[in-house]
Amino acid sequence: CLGSHPVQAETLTHFGYAAVACGHDDPHDESPLADYIDEVKGFSNVAQVCADVNPAVTADRLRRATAAGLAPLLLVEPAFFSRDGARMSALPPAESQAVWAIVRDGVAQSGIDPASIIFYLVDEPAHFGMPASEVDAAARRVKADYPSSPILMIEAWNEAGPRPVSDQIDYWGFDVYGVPDPALEPRFGAFIDADKATMQPDQK
Numbered sequence: 001c002l003g004s005h006p007v008q009a010e011t012l013t014h015f016g017y018a019a020v021a022c023g024h025d026d027p028h029d030e031s032p033l034a035d036y037i038d039e040v041k042g043f044s045n046v047a048q049v050c051a052d053v054n055p056a057v058t059a060d061r062l063r064r065a066t067a068a069g070l071a072p073l074l075l076v077e078p079a080f081f082s083r084d085g086a087r088m089s090a091l092p093p094a095e096s097q098a099v100w101a102i103v104r105d106g107v108a109q110s111g112i113d114p115a116s117i118i119f120y121l122v123d124e125p126a127h128f129g130m131p132a133s134e135v136d137a138a139a140r141r142v143k144a145d146y147p148s149s150p151i152l153m154i155e156a157w158n159e160a161g162p163r164p165v166s167d168q169i170d171y172w173g174f175d176v177y178g179v180p181d182p183a184l185e186p187r188f189g190a191f192i193d194a195d196k197a198t199m200q201p202d203q204k
Helices: 055-067 093-110 132-145 186-196
Strands: 016-021 046-050 071-075 081-084 087-090 118-123 151-156 171-175
Touching: 016 055, 046 055, 055 071, 055 093, 087 132, 118 132, 132 151, 171 186
Parallel strands: 016 046, 046 071, 071 118, 118 151, 151 171
Antiparallel strands: 081 087
């Protein structure tokens, strides 16, 4: 759920899909296709692109998404965090620096304007036990290298309410599963409003 619930009638500026260019094959079809840029470019304007251990692959994904008219939503979580089942932890500084350098190399090789990339920092960090201070530190690292690029993060809906968002985050959203239209349920709109009350005017 991104943005506000329908009462505020805000204009939707981005619409796209996850894992568009991440090397993931759909297990429910017989095609070996693992890149969906051509399939979604006609009805979306943003696409999740995953950074790869090979910077040339990252560069190619960024170039092709951009050429298709899709703003790349570059997932960079693996440069800062690791997952172990139900827990998330921050990478050791030296390892994070090395992985982040590979991501930056891919961005540089792509030749596209970094300001056109939305950096997808992390998915559901609070749900997986990641301290807000670590998320903020990672966001500051991205902003230090790409000050003109927006940063996005996604949280999981929590009955206790959201935690404050780092002032380095430009786009914030949350996941809720098994609900046909979360925007029609007041508790989810209230979740958005509670977090927006702690955000800066230019954060969305």
